[in-house]
Amino acid sequence: MVSKKAGKQRQAQTDAPVHVRRKRMRSRLISDEPDLQSIRSVTIRVGDTVEVLRGDFGFPNSVKAEARGKRLGQSRGRSGVKSTIVGVDTKSGFVYVDGVTMTTSDGKEEALPIHPSNLVVTKLYDGDPLRIKRITERSNGGAAE
Numbered sequence: 548m549v550s551k552k553a554g555k556q557r558q559a560q561t562d563a564p565v566h567v568r569r570k571r572m573r574s575r576l577i578s579d580e581p582d583l584q585s586i587r588s589v590t591i592r593v594g595d596t597v598e599v600l601r602g603d604f605g606f607p608n609s610v611k612a613e614a615r616g617k618r619l620g621q622s623r624g625r626s627g628v629k630s631t632i633v634g635v636d637t638k639s640g641f642v643y644v645d646g647v648t649m650t651t652s653d654g655k656e657e658a659l660p661i662h663p664s665n666l667v668v669t670k671l672y673d674g675d676p677l678r679i680k681r682i683t684e685r686s687n688g689g690a691a692e
Contacts, residue, residue, distance in 0.1 A: 565637050565638070568637050568638070568640065569590070569635075569637045570590055571640075572590060572591050572635065572637065572640060572642070572663045573588045573589060573590050573591065573663060574588060574589065574591050574597065574663045574664065574666045574667060574668050575587065575588050575666075575667045575668065576588055576589045576667075576668045576671075577667050577668070577669060578668075578669065578670070578671070582683045582686055582687075583671075583682065583683070583686055584686070585686045586682060586685065586686045589668055589671065589682060591632060591635060591642055591663050591666070591668065592632065592635065592672060592675075592678075593631075593632050593633065593634065593635060593672070594631060594632065594672030594674060595631065595632050595668050595670065595671055595672050596629070596630070596631050596668070596669050596670035596671075596672075597629070597630065597631070597632055597644060597666040597667060597668050597669065598627050598628070598629045598666065598667045598669055599627045599628045599629075599644060599647065599661060599665060599666060600627055600665055600666065600667055601665040602661065602665055604627065604628045604644075604647045604659070604661070628644065628646060628647055629669065630644050630645040630646045630647070631644070631645050632644055632645070633645045633658070634658065636660065639660065640662065640663075641660035641661060641662055641663075642660070642661055642662075642663055642666070643658040643659070643660060643661070644658075644659075644661055644666075647659045647661065
């Protein structure tokens with residue numbers, strides 16, 4: 548029997564194998580394609596085009612590129628960053644988006660990790676036709692063409 552205790556639930560999430568943790572890294576899918584209208588969320592992967600909805604890069608400041616976000620004392624902008632995913636860290640459960648960086652104290656640019664729940668997938672990576680086929684089959688209720 549699976550435990551109902553919250554602490555054991557969190558521990559099970561932490562101790563889960565990598566292939567299970569990878570499948571849990573999902574984001575909402577919003578697409579104009581009619582084949583994908585019934586799909587709510589997809590497993591995130593490198594190459595997908597996403598929009599950052601939350602955090603400092605969900606509302607970038609349009610005045611200064613250096614200092615963004617409310618946390619840094621700037622006013623919030625109107626739109627989120629739209630870019631592609633360049634990395635997925637399964638162990639920590641975070642993804643890295645192109646153009647979402649921060650400057651370290653020694654002046655280097657470092658990618659900022661973002662949780663997949665704070666992203667919306669706007670376009671799927673089309674380099675993997677098998678993945679697209681599986682997703683469209685899921686949207687059609689398993690009906691093959």
